[in-house]
Amino acid sequence: MRIDVITIFPGYLAPLREALLGRAISAGLVDLAVHDLRTWTRDVHQAVDDAPYGGGPGMVMRPQVWGEALDAVLALDERPARIVVPTPAGRPFTQATAQAWSGDERLLFTCGRYEGIDQRVVDDARRRDLTVDEVSIGDYVLVGGEVAVLVMVEAVVRLLPGVLGNPASAEQDSFSDGLLEGPAFTRPEVWRGLAVPDVLRSGNHAKIARWRRDRALERTAERRPDLLAALPEDALDDADRAF
């Protein structure tokens, strides 16, 4: 997978070259290119924003600079790219989104700042039959899209074959079966007077699986009843319902 990121703060994307993601890049599973938007400015001040038409607070990112940046970065590789625009006004980014995008050959992230990017940049790309997804990673407003890109790249790249040491952990993620993950424990058996639940040390794998499922159902019902309500009809078996 090739990943391009366009931003006025390239340094914000440095964490992508650390740890697991850094190893995926070194292993050639991911090609990452970060581009400074100011490369495509033409004025001495390298201006990337301007006052919003219609008035209002803040500034909007200029379409000319973004249009040239997108054209140039798209042309760097012939593979079709999904253009991703992080924005508080986007469709929700979920594990299902990450799963879908993990099959893409190329992702191109555009990091807005200020009050966002002139809408015509997205409109122009879409009318050229480019895939453009405006997505939100949650209902809060950041100062720019860079942090959202870190989140989305991690969620997608960890799903690529060969990235995670143990692929099973991606299958047993929270959300992969529609429920939150239950509590996890490791040694010591007792820590500050708190013992690991006996069932987890019983060696009885059926009982352990049942206990873990019950804890996941309990936690989901308590913290995310919306996820429980969204489960498909056949997702819960009789034992689940008995819980």
Ligand SMILES: NCc1ccc(-c2ccccc2)nc1
């Ligand atoms: N939903 C997460 C998210 C994504 C992007 C932004 C943002 C804020 C200001 C300017 C440009 C993007 N805020 C929140």
